[in-house]
Amino acid sequence: MSTRITTIYRVKAEPATIEARARGIAVEQSVEMPVEPIDDPFVLENILGQVEEITEIAPGDYEVRIGLASITTGYDAAQFINMILGNTSLQDGITLVDAIFPADIVTAFGGPNHGLEGFRSRVKAKGALSATALKPQGTPPATLARLAYDIALGGIDYIKDDHGLADQSYAPFAARVPMIAEAVSKAGAKTGIATRYLPSLNGNLDKMRAQIALARECGIDGVLIAPMLCGFSQFQTIKAENPDFLFMTHPSMAGGPMAPAFFFGKLMRLMGSDASIFANYGGRFGYSPELCHQIASLCLEEVQGQKPCVPVPAGGMELKRVPELLNFFGTGVILLIGGSLLSAKQKITAETAKFCDAVRNFS
Secondary structure, rough: OOOOOEEEEEEEOOOOOOOHHHHHHHHHHOOOOOOOOOHHHHHHHHHHOEEEEEEEEEEOOOEEEEEEHHHHHOOOHHHHHHHHHHHHHHHHOOOEEEEOOOHHHHHHHHHOHHHHHHHHHHHOOOOEEEEEOOOOOOOOOHHHHHHHHHHHHHOOOOEEOOOOOOOOOOOOHHHHHHHHHHHHHHHHHHHHOOOOHHHHHHHHHHHHHHHHHHHHHOOOOEEEEEEHHHHHHHHHHHHHHOOOOOEEEOOOOOOOOHHHHHHHHHHHHHOOOEEEEEEEEOOOOOOOHHHHHHHHHHHOOOOOOEEOOOOEEOOOOHHHHHHHHHHHHHOOOOOOOOOHHOOHHHOOOOOOOOHHHHHHHHH
16 A cells, blocks of 8 residues: 655635535546546555645635655656646646655655755865855856856855856856866865855756766766756756765746745755755845745754755845844855855955855854
8 A cells, every 4th residue: 555645735715616626636636537437446545646634724725635645656756746736736726835755755765965964064164154156147167267266265165156057158068167166176275165166957867967977077076956947857866876966956947836935945855955045035036034934944854864955045145144144044054145245346255255254253
């Protein structure tokens, strides 16, 4: 008998229709056909979704819990997403807000390879961590490498590619990554700080494998990846093939009918994110402080069989907010400041040093 994933949806419905809508979700996310013609006992008992509970939250607003068979996921990341949301994502008024994972699902996907302690140990840190992004698009590799060098001289922990940097003609991956890696290494030799560079993976699986191989040749041991762009199955494969690498996940295309706390705090962690970037409050994306606190808590909470994932609040952050953000999130966090740090231009090394000092002195 299969274990079941309890999926939790918020559903907008009239009282007279909510039971039918709940049954509709259970069917859509399991057998996806009328139940009456099904006469196979195994399908009816072990595969057909089960409505576990319906709770009215407010007039016309319900929490619906559905039990979905774990074996329908095939323990593949893309099929897992398909089975917990899939066709239901096309329906109005339904949001996947949470899921309770049975042990076989946790074991199958494994969670982070390294998580919080992995990110800390690579740069020999014990508290909060600092990070920035290389921008803007259109910048040639030599200029990006010089920028990375100047930032690394300021003592930052992590420098990542902007997620928009892929394999464009103006900064091809094969030209960009070795130059930036060398620049960061040279800066580290001067500062004594083991700044790490995380290039952005892109393309199909074969291309990503070649990019990882090149990164490894350059002494790189971590990357940025956007699972909603490349696909969760591809992420699952790359993570399994490179257990020594850190994976920081980018939130591009993560808006939609999944609650952000579940997506960034639980799903990304389950799928193997060592550090999950999400839109911070007070930035340009409009998340509330309460939501950001919930995301960070889910990333870090103790879960049997999963290492903690590092929450990475980002999006319009400024240096002056470092004490506020560390007081809010605590030290189990990577603070990612991009554009406002890059605005320092010729003073970027000094501005980076201020940022890093603020983070380390708080910790």
